[in-house]
Amino acid sequence: MTASKIVLVTGGAGYVGSHTCKLLSQNGFQPVVIDDLSNGHEWAVKWGPFVQGDINDTALLTEVIKSSKPCAVIHFAAHIEVRESVQNPLKYYRNNIGGTLSLLNAMEKGGVDKIIFSSSCAVYGLTDGPFLIESCPQRPLSPYGRTKSIVEQMLGDFAANGKLSYVALRYFNASGADPEGEIGEAHEPESHLIPRAIAASQGGPPLKIFGTDFQTPDGTAVRDYTHVNDLAAAHVLALEYLLMGKNSDCFNIGSGQGHSVLQIIEGLRRLGYELAPQRAGRRAGDPPRLVADIAKATSAFVGWMPRMSDLNTILSTAVAWHTKMESDVKFKTGT
Numbered sequence: 001m002t003a004s005k006i007v008l009v010t011g012g013a014g015y016v017g018s019h020t021c022k023l024l025s026q027n028g029f030q031p032v033v034i035d036d037l038s039n040g041h042e043w044a045v046k047w048g049p050f051v052q053g054d055i056n057d058t059a060l061l062t063e064v065i066k067s068s069k070p071c072a073v074i075h076f077a078a079h080i081e082v083r084e085s086v087q088n089p090l091k092y093y094r095n096n097i098g099g100t101l102s103l104l105n106a107m108e109k110g111g112v113d114k115i116i117f118s119s120s121c122a123v124y125g126l127t128d129g130p131f132l133i134e135s136c137p138q139r140p141l142s143p144y145g146r147t148k149s150i151v152e153q154m155l156g157d158f159a160a161n162g163k164l165s166y167v168a169l170r171y172f173n174a175s176g177a178d179p180e181g182e183i184g185e186a187h188e189p190e191s192h193l194i195p196r197a198i199a200a201s202q203g204g205p206p207l208k209i210f211g212t213d214f215q216t217p218d219g220t221a222v223r224d225y226t227h228v229n230d231l232a233a234a235h236v237l238a239l240e241y242l243l244m245g246k247n248s249d250c251f252n253i254g255s256g257q258g259h260s261v262l263q264i265i266e267g268l269r270r271l272g273y274e275l276a277p278q279r280a281g282r283r284a285g286d287p288p289r290l291v292a293d294i295a296k297a298t299s300a301f302v303g304w305m306p307r308m309s310d311l312n313t314i315l316s317t318a319v320a321w322h323t324k325m326e327s328d329v330k331f332k333t334g335t
Contacts, residue, residue: 004071006030007239008064008112010055010103011076013040016118016174018183020074020232021047027236032068034061035077044183055099058106065110072114072239073107075100078147081191082122083283085144096147097154104158114242115155116235119168119250121224121290123149130258131293134170134250141287152250159248167238171231172224172254172292176314177321179229184321193264194225194315198322201273209261211282214289220261222289224254227308227317237301251300254292255309267315 007024011017012033017040021031025047034051042050049068053060055077065073078096079085085092100117107115122145123138140146151168158164175194177184185195200207212219234253259267265275298305308314 004243006032006068006070008068008070008073009033009076010073011035011040011078011118012074013037013042013044013050014076015185015187016171016228016231017074017076018044018046019178019228020076020235021045022178022183023229023232023236024239029236029239032064032070034064039080039187041186044186046182056095056102058102061103061106062109065106065112070112072116072242073103073112074116074118074235074239075103076118077103078118080120080144082142082144082286083191085142085147089143092143092147096144097150100151100154104154104164108163113164115164115166116238116242117151117155117166117168119152119170120145120148121170121172121252121254121292123152123170124287124290126287127289130289131256131291132252133293134252134296155248164248165242165245166248167242168250169231169234169238169253170250170292171234172226172252172290174228174231175225176227176229176308176317179308179317181320181324184325185228185318186325193223193261194318195322197265197268197275197277198273198319200277201268201275202322202326207265207275207277208280209277210280211286212279214282216260216288218260218262221286222258222260222291224257224291225259225264225309225311225314226253226255226292226306227314229308230255230306233307234297234301234304237304241301246300249300251297252292252294253297254294255306256292256294257309258289258291259311263311264315267311268319271315271319273319
């Protein structure tokens with residue numbers, strides 16, 4: 001494997017990171033994963049070397065970069081829970097901003113000048129229109145969203161100084177699972193709607209709907225649910241975009257379609273999963289609607305479009321993955 005095909009993937013043992021590593025491998029790249037396993041899983045690292053470590057450890061990052069000589073970095077490593085960020089902002093600023101500074105320092109020492117950053121639609125906050133475009137004002141409602149916005153500004157400063165080329169992918173609600181069943185979503189604790197709903201239908205904790213009084217058609221929050229494979233594909237094409245010498249920029253990565261919480265529940269019912277959700281108050285930092293305008297990404301990343309982000313594919317692959325996980329647990333424990 002030549003250096004030009006090696007990619008350092010921080011947080012590559014996590015949900016979106018592991019799916020991206022699989023697709024990188026299928027496209028001839030060699031992912032080298034560094035992850036502290038605070039949110040990721042070693043079993044999800046299947047397509048290249050794994051180094052367990054913290055991105056705040058600049059010396060370790062520098063050593064890995066110098067030894068592997070990657071052509072670029074894809075940076076997923078971050079804490080991602082909006083509600084937790086409101087309760088514990090120090091944790092988020094230390095890791096999401098401090099860890100990124102550590103990574104940029106190591107990249108400079110190791111001579112790597114290309115990075116793809118896992119950003120978020122949370123940088124926008126409340127908006128007036130039905131769709132978010134990249135030029136919308138950034139008014140994040142949570143410390144999590146602010147950390148993503150600040151990192152984007154940092155990358156812009158490094159790029160303006162000529163030290164870096166970057167792509168920031170502002171993606172929306174990652175969902176679904178690898179259709180081949182090798183990897184999928186496995187957070188602990190789980191805060192995302194679809195896996196919580198599946199678990200509730202299988203005897204887990206009751207599903208709570210956080211907010212039923214939003215200014216939306218059915219009163220529940222509307223989100224752009226995007227299949228994780230479509231997100232992974234965008235990362236690979238963003239890498240090729242940077243390797244072709246294109247300009248640093250930020251892009252929305254979503255499906256361009258909005259679905260409410262109640263529509264997700266109804267979609268699972270159509271697949272045979274009965275749910276009796278409980279109503280609860282809104283969570284701090286939750287806007288009523290987040291749906292992407294993806295025209296900029298489809299124009300810049302030749303061949304990219306959300307191919308698997310219809311609701312049925314998202315839900316059916318998620319159900320298949322969580323059913324497999326449940327079966328694996330029962331098999332391993334003998335229950």
